[in-house]
Amino acid sequence: MSSWSEERRRNLAAEAEQRRKNKDADAERSRKEREAEDKRRRDERRKDRDEARAEKAQRRREKAQRRQARAAKREKTLTPGNVYKRGTLLLVALSALASLPAQVLHFVAIHWMLFPIGPAVEGAAWVMAAGTAYADERKLSPWVRWLLRVLSLSAAAFAANINYQYGLSLTEHGVSESNARVAGLGLAAVTLGGPLFFEVRQWVLTLSASTADPKKQAEQKARAKHEKQRRKVFKDIVARQEQLMLAAPYGTLKSEDAFARAWWDVEGAPLGVTANVIADRLDAEADVSAVLAEAERTPERVAVELLLADIFGPEGGDGGSSGTSTATPSGGPRGGTPEGRTALGGKGKRPVRSTADTEASKPLAEADLEAVRKLAAALGGVHRLSARNVREAVGCRNEYALRLRDAVRAEKPEENK
CATH class of the missing domain: 1.20.120 (Four Helix Bundle (Hemerythrin (Met), subunit A))
Structure with missing residues (x-):
């Protein structure tokens, strides 16, 4: 009997302990729920305050923008x-x-x-x-x-x-x-x-x-003046330009492109270049080539060449083992011409004949003369020959090209004017 009573007491005590634990668990759960609810409400209140502040700031910004817009409109209206x-x-x-x-x-x-x-x-x-x-x-x-x-x-x-x-x-x-x-x-x-x-x-x-845009107005005036001057100076080219513009479908050919094509059709050369310009350029190149060719033979150079020739002897001479010259120089200060004398070909050796001397003494070939005559006919006259275009046509050095040009010019002196 006592064992049953003891067991009963233990069971009652366990049930009481369990109820206490359940009660504590419910109390803890209720506390957590209250805390969660309080936190949620605080967050909502904080969020509401933030939204209210944002709305207020937005209203202030909109008000300021409206004020600025009214001021700008008023300023624009009262100009x-x-x-x-x-x-x-x-x-x-x-x-x-x-x-x-x-x-x-x-x-x-x-x-x-x-x-x-x-x-x-x-x-x-x-x-x-x-x-x-x-x-x-x-x-x-x-x-x-x-x-x-x-x-x-x-x-x-x-x-x-x-x-x-x-x-x-x-x-x-x-x-x-x-x-x-x-x-x-x-x-x-x-x-x-x-x-x-x-x-x-x-x-x-x-x-x-x-007068709203002075720069644009000045540009329009300058463009109109340029167009008027172009029509006055280049009448034939402008007429050809208008012909090209009319011949092309509308809007497919630009005015400046048409003028460049018209220039080529009339003058036969790129824009801004004429036959007289080409002739003057060729003459200038010929003059420069002649000056450069003459500049290669300075008195100092001739004197040095003669001295070296006296010491070492001319190329192909029989100066013997002593290396002295067996012939008197025929140019420079001793009374001759400096043709055939050049500077040394090496270091302290003897002078050699340069290619320029060979070209100067080389006889003019009839085939080269004929090529230069054809070139003159293609250019429109011997007066348009220059050392450069002769050199390019024949494939020779400048001295030989000068001799060819002068020979062909001498054949037709009436065209050299």
Whole structure:
């Protein structure tokens, strides 16, 4: 019996311990849930505060942007140009409102059926003024613009005269004569001044548009001057250019490309080059070649060559074992010409004949002369021969080319002019 009671007590104690643990677990779980809920609420409140601050900052930025936009718009609207353009339109509108009732009353006083005449006369002045502005915008012929101006001012002058007469007629309604005259002059002034103000506004806008980009305007003037000068100097080439532009499909050939092709067709050479330019260049090259060939034979060089020839003897001579010359030099300071003498070919050895001396003493071959004659015919005359083109045609050295050129030129002296 005692064992059962003991077992029962132990079971009750275990159940009580288990209930306590469960209660503690529930309490811990409830505590954690409360903490999690509190944290979630804190996060939500923090998030709400952040969103509220962001929205407030965004509203401040939008407000600042709107303020800046209004300031920029106000600054743009109140520029002198906009004030002038809008102010002129306002002045024109006031002029029309002041002059039109007098027109209507004047003609209605005559007969009620004449009511449309007043708006028609006043409207004619404004329609012609608008036509002048449209003609300026479309850059029509000057006579069209001036015709519209004359028509506009004529209608305005007629309306101004009617308004002046109406102002004088106010004396019939008890207005003093001086006041009636002032009223007539005022009506005439606003009637004529409205179209005049609008016309002056149009002139100012046209002139300001033409001077809006001075650099572009200067470029257009320079381009027009260049085109005019080109047509004056190169008439045949410009005519050929226009022919090419007309022959090609529209828009496929550029003007400058057509001019370059026309230059080649007329002058037979690249752009900017003519037959006279080629001839002058060839003559200049020939002169330079001659000067360079002559410059190779300075007095000092001739003296050195003669000295070396005296010491070592000329090439092919029989100076013997002593190496002295057995012949007297035939050039330089001793009375001859320096042909056939050159500097040493090596270090302290004896002088040798250069290729230039060989070319100078070489007889002119008939085949080479014939080649140079054909070259002269192809170039258009012997006066266009130069050492360079002869050298390139024959394939020889400069001295031989000079001799060939001079020989062919000597055959036709009348073409050397």
